[in-house]
Amino acid sequence: MKKNIFLSFDVEEFDIPAEYGLKISKDKQFETSLEGLHMILKLLDSFNIRVTMFTTATVALRNRDLIKRISETHEIASHGYDHRELTEYGIKKSKEVLEEITDKPVIGIRSPRLQKLDSSILKKYGYKYNSSENPIYLPGRYNNFFNKRIAYFDRNNILNIPASASPIIRFPLFWLAFKNLPLSIIKFFSAWTLAYDKYLNIYFHPWEFTDISGYNLPKIVKRISGNDMLNKLTNYISFLNDKAEFIKIEDFYYKKNQT
Ligand SMILES: [Zn+2]
Incomplete structure (x- = not known):
């Protein structure tokens, strides 16, 4: 089987400062995300x-x-209607809005802040896959250490695709780990996971590629940002590009659904 990388970005308003009690205008939240998005593109x-x-x-x-x-x-x-709690209305409406704008079917969803989603509701509105779980223990946020680690169809026939973590010890490979750990370590565990699972599901946010060093945010969130983050991701993509093909998650779904 050909190995694949699912690289994804959560394109959302930069509301993390508000989460930490800092004031940031709506316009600034969108601008910060857009600036990074252009760098990524x-x-x-x-x-x-x-x-x-x-x-x-x-x-x-x-x-x-x-x-x-x-x-x-x-x-x-879809990443929800806005970056707040995702309601049934938001699940339905976000899909409608994105389909109207892109003129294409929208089949996937990741909830804001990885809230748990009811897959019967996803099915009701025509979603085919859900990538809203990080199968690790993240103190203070969630403990998914004993949940399924690799992609599976659930009882509603929704393909669940958790973020990648390594086999056995579940070494995390999501954005916070990437930002805070040496790239050599991330590469080592990525290569192991890719060899074992035949795919990698990794994700970032556009605002990580904007310089956010001026915000009074915890070090873990802003240890590196802007160009430093862009350089680190460039290096990582070069490394992975030799090992596997980058594909859209919808293409993985269509392949899986055929087999
Ligand atoms: Zn988000």
């Missing part, structure tokens, strides 16, 4: 690779032309 073009952009409807509605243009190359999936 250039980088993806330079590698000529395809990715999935989990986008909030609020970002898409403010940037219709850009999101439509991105959808011609990459996959647009």
Whole structure:
């Protein structure tokens, strides 16, 4: 089996400062995300690779032309209506908004802050896959250490695709780990996981590629940002590009659904 990388970005308003009690205007939240998004698009073009952009409807509605243009190359999936608690209405409405803007079916979802989603509701509104779980123990946030680690169809026939963590010890490979650990370690565990699982599901946010060093945020969130983060990701993509093919998650779903 050919190995695949699912690289994805959660295209959302930069509301982390508000989460930590800092004031940030709505306009600034969207601008911060957009600035990083343009950097990422250039980088993806330079590698000529395809990715999935989990986008909030609020970002898409403010940037219709850009999101439509991105959808011609990459996959647009839902990241909820806005970056708050995801309701049934948000699950339904975000899909409608994104489909209207891109003129393409939207089949995937990742909930804001990886809230648990009811897969019967996802089925009701026509979603085919859900990538809203990180199968690790993250103190203070969630403990998914004993949940399924690799992709599986659930009883509603929704393909669940957890973020990648290594086999056995579940070494985390998501954005916070990437930002805070040496790249050599991330590469080592990525290569192991890719060899074992035959795919890697890794994700970031556009605002990580904007310089956010001026915000009074915890070190773990802003240890590196802007160009430093962009350089680190460039190095990582070069490393992975030799080992596997980058594909959109929807293409993985269509392949899996045939077999
Ligand atoms: Zn998010």
